[in-house]
Amino acid sequence: MAGLTLREVAKSYGDTDVITNLDLDIQDGEFVVFVGPSGCGKSTLLRMIAGLEEITGGTIAIGNKVVNDIAPAKRGVAMVFQTYALYPHMTVYKNMAFGLKQAKTPADEIDRRVKAAAETLEITPLLERTPRALSGGQRQRVAIGRAIVREPEVFLFDEPLSNLDAALRVQTRIEIARLHKRLGTTMIYVTHDQVEAMTLADKIIVLRDGNIEQVGSPIELYEKPQNMFVAQFIGSPKMNFFKAEELNDKGQSYLKGEADIIGIRPEHLKLAGKTDALITATPDLIENLGEIALVHCKTASSMEFIAKTTDLSAFPVGKEVKLTANTSVLNFFNSTSQQAV
Amino acid sequence: MSNRTLPRLLQTPAVVLLLMWMLVPLSMTLFFSFIRYVLNNLRRPEWTSPDIANWRGFGNYEYVLYQAKDFWFAVQNSLFIVGSVIFLTVVFGLAIAVLVNRTFPGRGIVRVLFISPFFVMPAVNAVLWINMILDPVLGLNGLAIEGINNTISTLQNLPGIGSFFALWPEIEPLSFRATQTSAYAVIIMVTWQWTPFAALIFMTSLQSEDQQQKEAAILDGAGVWAQFMHLTLPHLARPIAIVVMIQAIFHLSLYAEIEIVSRGNGNKNLPYLIGEFASNNIGAASATGIMAVILANIVAIFLLRIIGKSLMD
Numbered sequence: 001m002a003g004l005t006l007r008e009v010a011k012s013y014g015d016t017d018v019i020t021n022l023d024l025d026i027q028d029g030e031f032v033v034f035v036g037p038s039g040c041g042k043s044t045l046l047r048m049i050a051g052l053e054e055i056t057g058g059t060i061a062i063g064n065k066v067v068n069d070i071a072p073a074k075r076g077v078a079m080v081f082q083t084y085a086l087y088p089h090m091t092v093y094k095n096m097a098f099g100l101k102q103a104k105t106p107a108d109e110i111d112r113r114v115k116a117a118a119e120t121l122e123i124t125p126l127l128e129r130t131p132r133a134l135s136g137g138q139r140q141r142v143a144i145g146r147a148i149v150r151e152p153e154v155f156l157f158d159e160p161l162s163n164l165d166a167a168l169r170v171q172t173r174i175e176i177a178r179l180h181k182r183l184g185t186t187m188i189y190v191t192h193d194q195v196e197a198m199t200l201a202d203k204i205i206v207l208r209d210g211n212i213e214q215v216g217s218p219i220e221l222y223e224k225p226q227n228m229f230v231a232q233f234i235g236s237p238k239m240n241f242f243k244a245e246e247l248n249d250k251g252q253s254y255l256k257g258e259a260d261i262i263g264i265r266p267e268h269l270k271l272a273g274k275t276d277a278l279i280t281a282t283p284d285l286i287e288n289l290g291e292i293a294l295v296h297c298k299t300a301s302s303m304e305f306i307a308k309t310t311d312l313s314a315f316p317v318g319k320e321v322k323l324t325a326n327t328s329v330l331n332f333f334n335s336t337s338q339q340a341v
Numbered sequence: 342m343s344n345r346t347l348p349r350l351l352q353t354p355a356v357v358l359l360l361m362w363m364l365v366p367l368s369m370t371l372f373f374s375f376i377r378y379v380l381n382n383l384r385r386p387e388w389t390s391p392d393i394a395n396w397r398g399f400g401n402y403e404y405v406l407y408q409a410k411d412f413w414f415a416v417q418n419s420l421f422i423v424g425s426v427i428f429l430t431v432v433f434g435l436a437i438a439v440l441v442n443r444t445f446p447g448r449g450i451v452r453v454l455f456i457s458p459f460f461v462m463p464a465v466n467a468v469l470w471i472n473m474i475l476d477p478v479l480g481l482n483g484l485a486i487e488g489i490n491n492t493i494s495t496l497q498n499l500p501g502i503g504s505f506f507a508l509w510p511e512i513e514p515l516s517f518r519a520t521q522t523s524a525y526a527v528i529i530m531v532t533w534q535w536t537p538f539a540a541l542i543f544m545t546s547l548q549s550e551d552q553q554q555k556e557a558a559i560l561d562g563a564g565v566w567a568q569f570m571h572l573t574l575p576h577l578a579r580p581i582a583i584v585v586m587i588q589a590i591f592h593l594s595l596y597a598e599i600e601i602v603s604r605g606n607g608n609k610n611l612p613y614l615i616g617e618f619a620s621n622n623i624g625a626a627s628a629t630g631i632m633a634v635i636l637a638n639i640v641a642i643f644l645l646r647i648i649g650k651s652l653m654d
């Protein structure tokens with residue numbers, strides 16, 4: 001069991017900087033999710049922690065030990081890959097035992113650990129099969145099992161669910177959450193799926209272009225995004241931004257000091273009463289998802305935004321409506337700095 | 342039914358042609374192997390034309406198996422040459438493929454260079470090797486040994502340490518045309534020519550190797566050798582099977598190299614023996630040919646048993 005400390009970590013390929021001066025603390029036992037758009041460096045960062053990518057600058061410490069020059073296998077980390085990366089010519093049992101065998105663990109110890117992990121993941125009947133004979137979900141479990149048997153101090157997951165179908169993804173996600181609860185081991189999880197990030201994480205780290213945009217609990221990121229990027233990245237559909245010219249007088253009165261943009265999440269938009277209207281808009285398309293409906297609206301200056309509602313009758317298509325939101329859920333931003341105010 | 346008749350009908354000419362292609366020579370060989378048929382015999386001129394009246398039963402086979410001394414030697418030698426060439430090409434091919442499978446400056450040129458032996462004609466290959474490299478006087482072999490001997494004799498004349506080198510013998514260059522060594526010469530030159538083929542097939546296969554599996558193995562603490570043994574080699578099982586099968590088929594019919602190295606002296610295989618018989622005794626040549634077909638089939642069945650599994654998976 002160990003936390004991680006990253007200090008001024010940098011990575012560049014030739015002249016291209018992928019990650020620059022990144023500082024990060026991960027507590028022992030935390031479930032941390034790296035999230036960000038593709039190319040933001042989240043996988044690279046994970047691979048640097050694993051030791052699969054060299055670090056160009058700074059230090060990475062696992063526990064209290066700087067691991068910059070320590071071989072990947074000796075860092076006390078285990079990784080679950082996106083493609084599972086199971087050894088195709090070995091049975092499930094041998095796949096799970098491979099790492100222990102390389103570490104010259106006694107045979108009865110290997111057997112005990114593999115069987116225990118198989119028990120936990122309910123893959124005991126599969127132990128003698130080869131990966132080829134397994135379904136995607138089963139392969140995923142074996143990949144996790146292979147990580148568990150090594151009893152690492154830190155688990156690394158590199159988009160482990162992206163090759164699974166939707167139903168299986170939800171199920172496996174819950175299993176990973178349970179696993180973390182039971183093992184209590186530090187886990188670092190890379191994903192571009194914000195639902196995975198929101199549901200699994202103790203702490204989310206939003207990355208963009210190799211920089212940390214915000215670190216915080218899922219709710220913090222949802223309620224108090226520190227900048228417009230995070231505001232739009234977390235939440236689905238993404239947060240709507242209203243500039244002064246889109247707002248009516250009441251709305252504009254909220255803009256004070258630096259703030260020149262109001263961010264309102266689609267789920268917070270509702271029909272206004274007589275006095276509290278912030279925006280005037282016309283619904284022009286409705287996507288009805290059953291439990292909720294997404295109402296695509298246009299303001300007078302034809303800026304498009306989305307409102308999420310359970311009450312469709314309040315949004316007649318083509319007719320002007322007045323919308324508002326509780327003041328407690330409004331987010332304010334500055335358009336030049338892109339930061340929250 | 343009717344929509345399958347037309348395609349069948351259209352295939353028929355090709356199938357018939359291929360069948361004739363195979364069956365006509367085979368049945369002629371079978372026929373010749375059971376009759377007395379020689380090209381030149383002044384005492385019995387009736388044997389010089391293939392005729393059912395010259396029926397000999399299994400006489401030709403008996404002659405080849407028990408009287409002609411070279412048959413079993415040729416079988417043994419065929420298998421020795423094929424086996425050695427396959428083993429060496431697979432080992433060298435693997436080594437080269439793994440070495441070239443990384444990025445380094447000039448990789449393209451290196452690849453073209455090392456593939457080039459495969460484009461040399463077998464006869465040219467044999468002439469080059471036996472005259473320019475393996476020749477004990479004029480070849481690289483002779484020149485190198487001469488150089489070593491000269492160096493040693495210079496060292497022997499030095500004061501002090503000269504007495505130590507005086508104990509060294511003069512090295513004799515090996516002649517690869519000799520009875521005992523001509524098979525090795527053939528193995529060396531065929532290995533040189535076919536290693537690129539093996540390496541080429543292994544190389545293409547190495548490019549499809551899953552890099553994440555290797556990374557997983559690195560995290561599992563596997564060293565380079567363990568990765569090679571547990572991941573790369575199993576991954577290459579199928580291409581190795583292909584290389585072994587194709588080479589087994591090709592090298593059972595080696596001829597040019599054997600002819601050029603020693604004219605069969607101390608080094609015959611079945612095709613060469615057939616060639617020798619065929620200079621006069623067509624009956625014996627045909628009987629040997631039929632036995633060669635049987636041998637090839639045994640080898641093929643044997644290989645399919647061992648290797649077929651990895652191909653079917």
